[in-house]
Amino acid sequence: MDVARAVEGQPASGLVNLSQHSAPDWQPAWSPSGRRVAFSSYRDGNWEIYVVDADGSNLIRLTEHAENDFSPSWAPDGRRLVFASRRYADADIFVIDVETRALTQLTTGQWNEFDPAWSPDGAWIAYVTHIEDQGDVFVMRADGSEAVNLTDSPYANDFQPAWTPDSERLVYVSYTAAKGDHDLWSMRRDGSDAHVLVEDPHDDLAPSWRRTGP
Numbered sequence: 001m002d003v004a005r006a007v008e009g010q011p012a013s014g015l016v017n018l019s020q021h022s023a024p025d026w027q028p029a030w031s032p033s034g035r036r037v038a039f040s041s042y043r044d045g046n047w048e049i050y051v052v053d054a055d056g057s058n059l060i061r062l063t064e065h066a067e068n069d070f071s072p073s074w075a076p077d078g079r080r081l082v083f084a085s086r087r088y089a090d091a092d093i094f095v096i097d098v099e100t101r102a103l104t105q106l107t108t109g110q111w112n113e114f115d116p117a118w119s120p121d122g123a124w125i126a127y128v129t130h131i132e133d134q135g136d137v138f139v140m141r142a143d144g145s146e147a148v149n150l151t152d153s154p155y156a157n158d159f160q161p162a163w164t165p166d167s168e169r170l171v172y173v174s175y176t177a178a179k180g181d182h183d184l185w186s187m188r189r190d191g192s193d194a195h196v197l198v199e200d201p202h203d204d205l206a207p208s209w210r211r212t213g214p
Contacts, residue, residue, distance in 0.1 A: 018056045038072040082116040106144030119167040126161040150191035162207040171207040
């Protein structure tokens with residue numbers, strides 16, 4: 001499993017292999033400039049964060065730790081990445097400077113935190129906390145302060161938050177055992193106005209926004 005990108009103007013078959021390794025590479029994330037791609041790789045015997053140029057050159061291993069680092073998401077300035085790591089037992093959210101490798105730990109709770117997503121305005125980070133195997137979407141400021149549980153439901157497993165381009169709303173995946181499938185939901189940044197966007201008998205996963213206007 002490798003990280004690949006499609007060539008502009010060519011059909012989906014026109015793919016370029018960026019990572020070219022026998023070990024699993026996944027969770028690719030485009031930098032804001034579109035010039036680099038961050039991804040998670042198992043080529044070191046555990047998950048680490050790598051960065052590669054969009055043409056497949058200049059591959060850099062960004063994290064080096066015996067425990068797993070995964071789920072990278074770029075800051076809007078393109079200089080930092082937020083990611084999840086199990087380096088201190090449970091999974092927590094960290095920020096790393098791509099050039100200096102300076103590391104900042106944002107969460108320190110007893111639960112596992114996953115799926116970090118930096119807001120386009122740079123002010124917020126959404127993520128998922130697993131509380132007794134139940135996933136809830138949280139939002140905190142980019143410095144790790146003012147964390148708030150937005151979904152807080154004992155009946156739904158909520159994960160994979162994705163920001164709208166204006167940083168005002170989140171789309172996320174919600175699963176309930178009663179329905180038995182995954183649907184896409186939307187809510188405001190403060191957790192209000194939560195409503196279903198895609199609801200059908202099939203699983204709907206991995207939402208992502210694309211800006212189409214100026």
